[in-house]
Amino acid sequence: MARPASTRQRDLRLDFFRGLALIFIFLDHVPSNFVSWVTIRNFGFSDATEIFIFISGYTAALAYGSALREHGFPYAAARIMHRVWQLYVAHIFLFVLFTAQIAYVAQTFDNPMYTEEMKVVDFLSQPHASLVQALLLKFRPRNMDILPLYMVLLIGFPGILWLLHRRPWMVLVGSAALYAAARIFDWNLPTYPSGTWFFNPLCWQFLFVIGAFFGRRHGAPTPLAPNHPALTVAAALYLAFAFLVVLTWHFAELSVYLPNWLGRLLYPIDKTNLDLLRLVHFLAVGYLVVRMVGPQAGFLSWRVAAPLRACGKQSLQVFCVGTVLAFAGHFVLVEIDESLAAQLAVSIAGAASMIGVAYVLAWYQAMEKAPPRVRSVKQPLGDVASMGGAQ
Amino acid sequence: MRALAVLAVVLAGSAGAQTPESAASCPAPDSAVYVDARLPSVQAALLAGGPLRVIVVGTASSTAKGVSRADRAYPARLEQDLRQRLAPRRVDVANLARPRWTAAEMIAAFAPEVIAEHPNLVIWQTGTTDAIQGIAPDEFGAALGSGIDQLQQHGVDVILMDMQYTPVSTTMINLAPYIEQMQWLTQIKDVLFFHRYDTMKHWVESGLLDFAKETRAEQLRQADMVHGCLALLLAEMIERAALKADQPTNTGAESEPSPGSIH
Numbered sequence: 295m296a297r298p299a300s301t302r303q304r305d306l307r308l309d310f311f312r313g314l315a316l317i318f319i320f321l322d323h324v325p326s327n328f329v330s331w332v333t334i335r336n337f338g339f340s341d342a343t344e345i346f347i348f349i350s351g352y353t354a355a356l357a358y359g360s361a362l363r364e365h366g367f368p369y370a371a372a373r374i375m376h377r378v379w380q381l382y383v384a385h386i387f388l389f390v391l392f393t394a395q396i397a398y399v400a401q402t403f404d405n406p407m408y409t410e411e412m413k414v415v416d417f418l419s420q421p422h423a424s425l426v427q428a429l430l431l432k433f434r435p436r437n438m439d440i441l442p443l444y445m446v447l448l449i450g451f452p453g454i455l456w457l458l459h460r461r462p463w464m465v466l467v468g469s470a471a472l473y474a475a476a477r478i479f480d481w482n483l484p485t486y487p488s489g490t491w492f493f494n495p496l497c498w499q500f501l502f503v504i505g506a507f508f509g510r511r512h513g514a515p516t517p518l519a520p521n522h523p524a525l526t527v528a529a530a531l532y533l534a535f536a537f538l539v540v541l542t543w544h545f546a547e548l549s550v551y552l553p554n555w556l557g558r559l560l561y562p563i564d565k566t567n568l569d570l571l572r573l574v575h576f577l578a579v580g581y582l583v584v585r586m587v588g589p590q591a592g593f594l595s596w597r598v599a600a601p602l603r604a605c606g607k608q609s610l611q612v613f614c615v616g617t618v619l620a621f622a623g624h625f626v627l628v629e630i631d632e633s634l635a636a637q638l639a640v641s642i643a644g645a646a647s648m649i650g651v652a653y654v655l656a657w658y659q660a661m662e663k664a665p666p667r668v669r670s671v672k673q674p675l676g677d678v679a680s681m682g683g684a685q
Numbered sequence: 686m687r688a689l690a691v692l693a694v695v696l697a698g699s700a701g702a703q704t705p706e707s708a709a710s711c712p713a714p715d716s717a718v719y720v721d722a723r724l725p726s727v728q729a730a731l732l733a734g735g736p737l738r739v740i741v742v743g744t745a746s747s748t749a750k751g752v753s754r755a756d757r758a759y760p761a762r763l764e765q766d767l768r769q770r771l772a773p774r775r776v777d778v779a780n781l782a783r784p785r786w787t788a789a790e791m792i793a794a795f796a797p798e799v800i801a802e803h804p805n806l807v808i809w810q811t812g813t814t815d816a817i818q819g820i821a822p823d824e825f826g827a828a829l830g831s832g833i834d835q836l837q838q839h840g841v842d843v844i845l846m847d848m849q850y851t852p853v854s855t856t857m858i859n860l861a862p863y864i865e866q867m868q869w870l871t872q873i874k875d876v877l878f879f880h881r882y883d884t885m886k887h888w889v890e891s892g893l894l895d896f897a898k899e900t901r902a903e904q905l906r907q908a909d910m911v912h913g914c915l916a917l918l919l920a921e922m923i924e925r926a927a928l929k930a931d932q933p934t935n936t937g938a939e940s941e942p943s944p945g946s947i948h
Contacts, residue, residue, distance in 0.1 A: 326855065409784075410785065546878075549872050624856055
């Protein structure tokens with residue numbers, strides 16, 4: 295059981311990698327942005343979504359776990375629900391912004407060659423239905439899938455947290471069983487006007503729970519993952535294999551080297567239902583990172599890493615800002631200039647804005663918490679509170 | 686293989702279709718029009734001296750929607766182009782494109798409307814409607830896989846073609862998972878993949894195509910250019926694949942027709 299004292303020492307990795315995932319998600323969300331080549335999805339099966347969901351589960355267990363120990367279940371549950379409410383408001387705000395943008399584009403873009411594609415803005419002609427469905431989280435545009443997933447995961451979290459502190463393995467096994475059942479029986483939630491959730495919560499909950507499972511033991515003297523050279527080699531080999539497979543998607547010349555039987559075995563790699571290949575890939579990445587990067591590893595406190603850590607600390611706000619910036623960036627690319635130089639400029643400006651917002655928020659929170667007149671006092675809360683973020 | 690070599694010489698002699706679009710004005714990324722599978726039925730038809738029957742199955746972007754005249758849509762242009770390249774063989778390109786057609790709906794039309802016509806090649810343009818309707822990507826992939834199997838079982842060659850690149854729809858929908866499904870299927874099922882999305886994106890990025898063009902006349906001219914280039918690139922892909930020898934990894938050994946250098 296993690297003692298409150300052990301969480302005092304900040305695990306810099308959580309902030310750093312969550313910040314990195316947020317920047318990656320932004321870059322990936324600007325459609326057809328060549329800078330997104332640097333993100334993790336082009337080097338293996340899993341992508342920034344896995345990092346984000348895993349760390350969110352981890353920090354949720356950390357933050358609400360201490361609330362549970364110190365103030366009991368009702369308070370912990372209330373804090374989680376408060377967080378869900380914040381996410382909901384943020385999501386609806388993003389939806390309104392997005393709708394304004396798409397309405398503008400639909401007004402100005404008129405090319406008969408794309409009549410069919412413009413069907414995607416049909417929802418503008420039935421606001422009564424679209425709005426209600428948006429409020430029910432059943433209607434949402436591209437790139438607005440992650441927050442609803444996160445909300446559903448958190449809604450189920452009080453019960454998970456409670457049981458996690460009593461029967462951690464039971465939670466893990468139950469979560470795995472639900473994951474397997476949802477994959478086998480094709481369970482998913484519906485979206486409007488047709489289709490199903492792009493991130494199936496019934497499958498992605500498994501990764502969130504894995505994160506929480508590890509988060510509960512944060513700072514424990516004996517790490518859960520055994521430090522075994524064989525595991526390290528296996529993980530590295532798997533990552534190398536995944537990298538080679540992914541290469542064949544991007545370079546047609548290489549696809550002859552992927553035997554058909556192997557392709558049949560691997561494909562399709564199902565993101566919606568968190569394919570096992572993706573899950574294992576993320577776990578391999580996570581394992582190697584944990585092995586190679588200690589909680590206080592040197593580079594994490596370098597000055598160049600600070601902006602990413604700042605983003606990771608303000609994850610919800612930075613995530614929302616990133617979503618807005620991805621819309622805005624895409625808008626600029628479509629309406630003004632779509633050259634590679636413009637893509638680079640949009641990517642840099644967007645990432646810089648996210649970092650800027652993170653710093654302003656950190657400064658503002660520090661000012662609010664600082665006792666009057668004593669402004670140099672450091673933010674008193676450790677990562678426990680700020681990463682759960684339910685402030 | 687000698688027969689193939691003879692065919693290559695014949696085709697090389699008749700190449701150079703006199704269309705407004707030339708190989709130089711239709712650049713495409715190499716991997717977007719990469720030939721990594723054969724078209725055995727097309728090859729057999731050509732070796733037999735024709736006729737070659739092609740059917741385009743697709744959605745609105747395969748119709749004349751947006752171009753200046755009905756015969757400027759890429760299926761019609763492809764027919765003209767192939768007839769010039771493959772003369773004196775008979776070439777027929779039928780167009781079975783319908784707006785808002787999902788992959789599953791197209792497959793339902795395969796038996797009565799496609800296979801019954803005994804085509805050598807089906808150019809299957811799909812994905813747009815499925816993405817708009819939010820059909821689960823794996824469901825789309827499963828449908829696509831069964832459709833390819835059905836065509837191949839009847840000895841029909843397949844070229845898969847993805848969505849057209851449009852800045853607007855990419856705001857609303859995420860096409861990547863659907864294109865990924867197509868990518869995987871073409872890898873494991875030995876069919877060709879014409880990356881229309883990447884090709885058009887390349888044109889936009891290089892300034893060849895500009896969506897800021899506001900007047901209807903400019904839009905029509907651009908649409909004509911797009912369809913003309915798609916037809917040309919498809920014709921080149923078909924020609925190269927038809928000349929591809931049996932050995933799958935025998936790159937460079939088989940003779941390439943003269944317009945092979947698209948880039």
